Amino acid sequence: MINKEFDNQESRIKKKIQETREKINQRLDILEQQLIQNxxxxxxxxxxxxxNMLIQLNLADQKLxxxxxxxxxxxxxxxxIQVFLGTREIDKNVSEEIKSIKGVINSATCFNIEIDIETAVSSILNSTYQFGIVSLAERKI
Structure with a gap:
């Protein structure tokens, strides 16, 4: 009968360990999904x-x-004389397109995607060396 009680205690503790692990996994799964969505x-x-920048540059290229x-x-x-007069108009159009291209280039943004892992998560990984402690309480009968 005493062995049965030890088996029951062991089963309860194993169940608690599994439930805790499942809760941690569920929370990490949610955090992972949120991070991936972000x-x-x-x-x-x-x-x-x-x-958008490429579209604008392609349009300018087509116009040129x-x-x-x-x-x-x-x-x-x-x-x-017609070539001379037409060239002035063409030069004006080319200048406008050059201005447009410079505007696109000057307003262009350079992106770099990075990640910083939350310090609490890193701390768990670096400072947790055991899942828990099983203690044995002794008392006199």
Whole structure:
């Protein structure tokens, strides 16, 4: 009968250890999910920023290519005076596109995603050497 009581005590303690471990795991799972969601959100912001910048630069590139084609067509089809007058307008358009490109580049943001693990979590990892202590209380019968 006494052995049965020790077995019961051992079972209760094992159950408490398992329940504690499950609670810790559940909490860590929630914290991990929150952190991963936060990371995904920040990554999307970075990608969006770069995508917008690339779109603006591609549009400027297309406009400059169009101006180049127009210039070549003007040189082939127009008289010298028309080329001269058209060149002034083209120069104005090129200057606007250069200003636009400089604006995009100057407003560009450089992103770097990093992580700092919460000090409490690091502390648990570095300072916890055992899950608990099993004690044995002795008393006289």
């Amino acid at each position: 990371l995904s959100t920040k990554t999307a912001v970075c990608k969006s920023g770069y995508d 290519s169009q101006i180049k084609v127009e210039t070549e067509t003007l040189k082939q089809m127009a008289s010298d």
